[in-house]
Amino acid sequence: MMKSKKFWALLLALAMVLSLAACGGKDASSDNSGDGGTSVVAPEDQKTGGTGSEPADGESDLAYVQGKGTLVVGMTDFAPMDYRDAGGNWIGFDADMASAFAESLGVKVEFQEITWDYKVMELNAKSIDCVWNGMTLNDEVKAAMDTGNAYCLNAQVLVVPTEKAADFESLTSLEGLNVAVESGSAGEDAAQALGASTTAVAKQADALMEVSAGTADAAVIDLLMAGAMIGEGTNYANLTYTVNLNTAQGLESEEYGVGFRKGSDLVDAWNSFWSAAIADGSVLETGTTYGVQESLILA
Amino acid sequence: MVSFFRSPEFLTVLSALNTGFVKTLQLFFVTLVGAVPLGLVISFGSMSRLHPLRWLTKTLVWIVRGTPLVLQIIALYYVPGLKGFPIWSGGESGRFTAVAVAFVINYACYFSEIYRGGIQGVPAGQQEAGLVLGMTKRQIFFKITLLQMVKRIVPPMSNEIITLVKDTSLARVVALQEVIWMGESFMKGNQGYAGLVWPLFFTAVYYLIFSGAATLLLGKLEKKLEYFR
Numbered sequence: 001m002m003k004s005k006k007f008w009a010l011l012l013a014l015a016m017v018l019s020l021a022a023c024g025g026k027d028a029s030s031d032n033s034g035d036g037g038t039s040v041v042a043p044e045d046q047k048t049g050g051t052g053s054e055p056a057d058g059e060s061d062l063a064y065v066q067g068k069g070t071l072v073v074g075m076t077d078f079a080p081m082d083y084r085d086a087g088g089n090w091i092g093f094d095a096d097m098a099s100a101f102a103e104s105l106g107v108k109v110e111f112q113e114i115t116w117d118y119k120v121m122e123l124n125a126k127s128i129d130c131v132w133n134g135m136t137l138n139d140e141v142k143a144a145m146d147t148g149n150a151y152c153l154n155a156q157v158l159v160v161p162t163e164k165a166a167d168f169e170s171l172t173s174l175e176g177l178n179v180a181v182e183s184g185s186a187g188e189d190a191a192q193a194l195g196a197s198t199t200a201v202a203k204q205a206d207a208l209m210e211v212s213a214g215t216a217d218a219a220v221i222d223l224l225m226a227g228a229m230i231g232e233g234t235n236y237a238n239l240t241y242t243v244n245l246n247t248a249q250g251l252e253s254e255e256y257g258v259g260f261r262k263g264s265d266l267v268d269a270w271n272s273f274w275s276a277a278i279a280d281g282s283v284l285e286t287g288t289t290y291g292v293q294e295s296l297i298l299a
Numbered sequence: 300m301v302s303f304f305r306s307p308e309f310l311t312v313l314s315a316l317n318t319g320f321v322k323t324l325q326l327f328f329v330t331l332v333g334a335v336p337l338g339l340v341i342s343f344g345s346m347s348r349l350h351p352l353r354w355l356t357k358t359l360v361w362i363v364r365g366t367p368l369v370l371q372i373i374a375l376y377y378v379p380g381l382k383g384f385p386i387w388s389g390g391e392s393g394r395f396t397a398v399a400v401a402f403v404i405n406y407a408c409y410f411s412e413i414y415r416g417g418i419q420g421v422p423a424g425q426q427e428a429g430l431v432l433g434m435t436k437r438q439i440f441f442k443i444t445l446l447q448m449v450k451r452i453v454p455p456m457s458n459e460i461i462t463l464v465k466d467t468s469l470a471r472v473v474a475l476q477e478v479i480w481m482g483e484s485f486m487k488g489n490q491g492y493a494g495l496v497w498p499l500f501f502t503a504v505y506y507l508i509f510s511g512a513a514t515l516l517l518g519k520l521e522k523k524l525e526y527f528r
Contacts, residue, residue, distance in 0.1 A: 072389060079488045086311070086491050110390065114474050118377070125380025127389060205487035209496055228493075235494030 061264035062105070065129055071102040074114045074128030076203070079228045080290040081134040082111070093152075093290040098132050100282065104273050116203070117184050120144040123261050130266065131259040134224060136186040138254070146262050148270040150255030151283070153295045156190040157226050157241040159211055159219040168218070168242045180210035180219040186254055187220035190245040196220075205229070208236055220245060224292060255297070311490055312498045319481030320505045326399060326467045326477065331460070333403035338410025345415055356411075363408040369469045372401045376473045391476070398470040406463060413455045417448035450524040457517040461510050478502045 065071050073095075075082040081094040090111045102109035114122050119135075122128045123145060136154060137147055158179075160168050174196035181188040183200035187207075191198050199216055201207050207219035208230065223244070230236040246253055260266045277283045278298055287293040303309055344356030363371070376397040379386045387393035421444050429439035471480040482499035485492050 068389075070389070077484055077487045077489055079493060083488050084490045088490060112390065112474070113476065115472060118373075118473070121377045121381065125377045126385050127377075127380055127387070127393070203483070203487055205483075205494070208494065209486060229488065230494075235492075 061129075061261055061266050062269055065266065066105060066107055068107075070108045070110045071098070071105060071130070072110045072112050072128045073098045073102075074112055074119060074122050074131045075133035076113060076116055078134050078204075078225065080224065080292060082132075093286055093292050094132050094134060096286050096289075097277070097283070098130075100277065101270065101273050105269065116182070119259070123259065126261075129260070130270075134222065134256050135259055136222070136254045137257040138186050138189065140184075141257075141259060144262075145259035146264055146267045147257040147259050148267055149274060149297075150257050151274060151297055152224075152256035152292065153253045153297060154256055155223045155247070155253050156187045156220050156245040157223050158243040158245060159208060159221055159226060159230060159239050159241045160217070161211065162238055162240045165240050165242050171243050172248055174218075177217045180207035180216035182207055182221070185220075187222070187245075190249065191220045193249055194245060208239065211239060212236060224295060227291075308492060308495075311492065312485060312495070312501070315481045315484070315489060316478055316498060316502060316505065319476055319478035319502075322395070322470075322475065323464075323467045323477040323505075324509075326395070326402065326470060326475075327464055329399045330402040330406055330463060330467075333399070334406035334410055337403060337407035339414055341407055341411035342414035342418065345411060346418070360408045360411060363405055364412075368401065368405050368466060369472050371405060372398055372469060372472055375401045394470075394473055394475045398473060398475050402463075402467075402470075406459065409459055410456070413452050413459065414448065416455075417452040418444055420451055421447045453517065453521045453524060457514070457521075460517065461513060464510050464513065465506060478505055 075090075075094065077083050078092075078094075080092055082090060082092040083095075085091045095111065098111075099109045112128050114128060114131075119128075119131045123131060131145065134152070134154070135141060137150060141147065158168060158171075158174075172194075174191060174194040177196045178199060179191045179196040180199045180201055181191050182204045183202060185204070187204075188198055188200060196218075199210065201210060204219075204221040204225055207216070207221055210216035211219045223241075226241045228234075230239040230241065258270055260270070274283070283296060284293060284298060287296045341356055341360065344352055345360060347353045347356070376387065376394065387397045425443050425447065426439050429443050434442070467477055468479040470477050471483075474480070476484075479499070479502055481489075482502040485495040485498040487493065
């Protein structure tokens with residue numbers, strides 16, 4: 001938390017300096033307004049970042065989305081939740097359900113690929129309206145966004161080369177192992193909790209490449225993704241997954257949820273949409289299409 | 300080997316990389332068209348006899364050259380929205396505009412220093428000759444100084460231009476889908492292909508061909524300007 005406050009303060013200071021410099025060419029008096037701006041603005045934004053009171057000042061996020069007529073869904077390419085078919089269209093469990101949600105709001109859906117590390121910033125800068133991409137509901141996510149009810153279960157698994165799988169089977173600690181993880185992911189937390197020295201990479205797929213290139217001993221990724229991406233018949237046929245890190249830590253399974261801006265009334269809209277979709281069977285039906293039916297939360 | 304180049308896998312990847320490279324080229328040309336003139340304006344600022352203007356311009360150049368371009372892109376794209384003034388339109392086009400603005404400002408600052416070196420490197424005797432011939436200050440600048448400066452700056456500008464081709468890959472930090480982003484997308488999965496590593500490395504071919512063409516063109520330009528010697 002402290003670290004992120006410092007980051008915001010620094011970023012804003014930079015922005016202020018940049019904007020000061022940008023309009024500085026005209027007159028020297030912009031010096032003063034720039035200085036005043038920095039001190040006033042920094043604490044204000046920490047508040048926004050921490051509690052996100054921004055949309056709470058009267059304006060409805062739902063009305064904002066309906067006003068512009070599109071729901072911009074922030075996601076990454078993450079089979080089987082969001083991925084492109086051969087025609088280049090976004091499909092997957094999350095993508096199909098997001099289209100249905102947008103339809104229920106009477107707006108068009110727009111899929112926007114984002115850099116995962118910047119999801120909170122994208123949301124608060126309103127360049128996207130929700131994060132819907134097999135997002136694990138960890139503490140950081142819950143602190144920075146308002147989320148809908150959990151809809152899917154997940155676990156973190158250890159991916160290793162198939163020929164070495166036997167060495168890892170009954171492992172309860174990852175000490176001494178160099179493990180590739182997606183930066184900022186739930187897998188990173190789990191690997192560190194079990195004593196691994198971690199190498200943070202940009203994407204879960206990059207972590208798989210580390211293992212298959214031999215630059216990391218193992219990788220930690222989502223169970224759902226491991227099921228879809230490695231093993232026989234895939235391009236990572238030489239990899240397999242063994243240890244369930246949630247079980248190894250004695251933890252519950254993780255849950256996936258959809259993230260909205262703090263204080264957004266889209267959360268309620270989403271929750272009632274989802275209950276209706278469970279009731280009419282469309283959640284199960286879509287889940288079965290993409291092979292995630294076992295993990296769905298249908299209560 | 301030949302059959303691989305005809306396989307659906309290769310063709311799918313190729314068309315995705317082509318789409319990405321078009322974005323790369325757009326960013327490259329927009330940056331060049333914006334930064335070449337803006338750099339000249341900034342170089343006038345840093346050579347100005349007005350002390351405050353010179354100081355401000357030099358501070359701007361210091362900040363822009365002294366911070367990573369990738370940080371400037373992130374700040375420029377996200378900070379306005381975070382402050383409640385989303386100035387960039389949504390979707391791909393807004394991302395492109397924000398990134399292009401960041402690139403133009405960044406490269407203009409680098410160009411301005413090259414221009415300044417070129418202008419100040421023209422011997423004072425040339426301007427004195429102009430004065431002797433009764434030319435106005437304006438004529439001296441455009442017909443003597445600027446013309447000779449152009450010849451001098453071609454090699455350092457070629458350096459920057461070739462760097463620019465490759466720097467465009469930084470734009471993927473705000474999810475602008477240029478050619479490296481497209482190459483990486485096949486590692487995670489794109490259009491039914493997942494776990495492909497070769498598309499990422501294959502993007503090098505695009506950069507090499509393009510920088511090769513740029514090198515040839517700039518070399519020709521340098522030859523053309525040789526009569527100034």
